[in-house]
Amino acid sequence: MKKIISWNVASIRARTSLFNTLIKNEKPDIILLQEVKAQDHQFPFVEFESMGYHGYLSGQKAYNGVAILSLTRMDVKRVALDGFEDQARFIETALDEKTSVISVYAPNGQPPMNFPEDTSRLDYKLRWFDALVKYLSEQVAKGRSVILGGDFNVIYQDGDVYNAKLFEGSALIVPEVRQKLKALTDIPMINILREKTNESGVYTFWDFQGGAWPRNHGILLDYFFVSNDLKSKVKSFDILKDYRGMEKTSDHAPICCVLDI
DNA sequence: ATGGCGGTGGAGCACCGA
Numbered sequence: 001m002k003k004i005i006s007w008n009v010a011s012i013r014a015r016t017s018l019f020n021t022l023i024k025n026e027k028p029d030i031i032l033l034q035e036v037k038a039q040d041h042q043f044p045f046v047e048f049e050s051m052g053y054h055g056y057l058s059g060q061k062a063y064n065g066v067a068i069l070s071l072t073r074m075d076v077k078r079v080a081l082d083g084f085e086d087q088a089r090f091i092e093t094a095l096d097e098k099t100s101v102i103s104v105y106a107p108n109g110q111p112p113m114n115f116p117e118d119t120s121r122l123d124y125k126l127r128w129f130d131a132l133v134k135y136l137s138e139q140v141a142k143g144r145s146v147i148l149g150g151d152f153n154v155i156y157q158d159g160d161v162y163n164a165k166l167f168e169g170s171a172l173i174v175p176e177v178r179q180k181l182k183a184l185t186d187i188p189m190i191n192i193l194r195e196k197t198n199e200s201g202v203y204t205f206w207d208f209q210g211g212a213w214p215r216n217h218g219i220l221l222d223y224f225f226v227s228n229d230l231k232s233k234v235k236s237f238d239i240l241k242d243y244r245g246m247e248k249t250s251d252h253a254p255i256c257c258v259l260d261i
Numbered sequence: 262a263t264g265g266c267g268g269t270g271g272a273g274c275a276c277c278g279a
Contacts, residue, residue: 010278011268035278037269062269063277108278113263153279166262172279207279208266219279251267251278 001235002259006032006103006149006222007243008205008252012067013038016047018248023051026240026256029071030095032103032149034252036065043067060088066103066150068093074101081131089128095147099261100139104132104150109171122171125153129180137187139227146227147259148189151252153221154181159200160220172219189225192237192257204239205252213244224257233260 005028009015012033023031031053036043039059048055053069058079065088068074074093077100081090092102109125111118139146155173158164167173185191193202203218210217226234235258244253 014268035268110277110279112276155279167279170262170279205279207262208268209263210265212266221279 002029002261003256004028004030004032004101004147004149004224004259005240005254005256006034006224007254008034008105008151008222008250010035010037010250010252012036012044012065013042014248015250016044018243018246018250020051021246022240022243022254023053026254028256030101031069032101033067033069034065034103034105034151036067037062038065056091056093058088058091064088064105066091066105068101068103070095070101081128081135084128084131090132095261098143099145099147102146102148102150104148104152106132106151106153108153109177111171122174122177125171126176126180129177129183133180133183133187136184136189140187140189144227145229146189146225147230148225149223149255149257151222152181154178155219155221156181157200160202162201162203162215162217162219172221184225188228190228190231190234192224192226192234193220193255195231195234196237202239203253204255206244208251222252222255224255226259230259230261234258235260 057067078092089105107125109122204222205219206212240254
């Protein structure tokens with residue numbers, strides 16, 4: 001049995017205290033991190049080791065950065081999708097000879113505020129997703145088991161955001177982006193949350209601004225997917241909302257699943 | 262949905278996030 005947590009921490013260095021609380025309370029076997037915003041020398045490998053975790057990082061200065069922590073030693077298989085080495089948004093480790101664990105931080109894709117007609121970031125996002133879907137398809141076709149978690153930066157249905165009208169035309173919600181998330185399920189990869197429920201108003205992100213948390217102005221952005229062979233192994237899924245309400249928190253809540261593997 | 266938050270970098274304020 002493996003308990004796996006995925007969390008967009010919005011800087012690992014700023015989250016030290018709350019992250020220790022999470023580990024102490026939840027005792028996960030594996031942790032997928034996104035937006036760690038750290039390079040190798042800034043990442044707290046030593047602290048994680050003292051808590052019993054091996055750490056694997058695809059790091060970068062100031063932005064992005066994904067990591068995997070594990071109680072058991074793993075081998076790093078891949079630290080970027082081919083052609084997307086410039087932004088640290090993908091890391092894959094091997095749990096055993098057949099099973100991959102992958103942490104992803106999808107590009108946001110919104111244009112810069114001072115250049116709203118610029119589509120280069122959205123283009124990058126769409127191409128990054130194409131590379132992700134292609135890579136996962138190849139791995140599944142080879143018979144690998146895949147456990148994928150992270151921040152996908154897609155509002156898949158109108159009910160996945162507190163007010164879809166406000167996001168019309170944004171890079172989180174446009175049809176081309178929604179189609180990329182659907183392409184993942186077409187591989188097929190199993191969306192663990194949506195196996196459990198199809199209800200609206202389920203969120204994993206609440207903006208720091210505008211009182212989004214107390215008003216429950218949330219967005220569903222974080223997911224776990226597993227390859228079809230692991231579908232029957234899924235025992236539970238939860239959004240650990242409490243952590244969004246704690247001191248010095250991230251704007252994302254951790255998500256948690258238990259797999260009978 | 263941005264002035265209003267929170268983080269990084271590098272020492273001011275620009276840039277990024279969603």
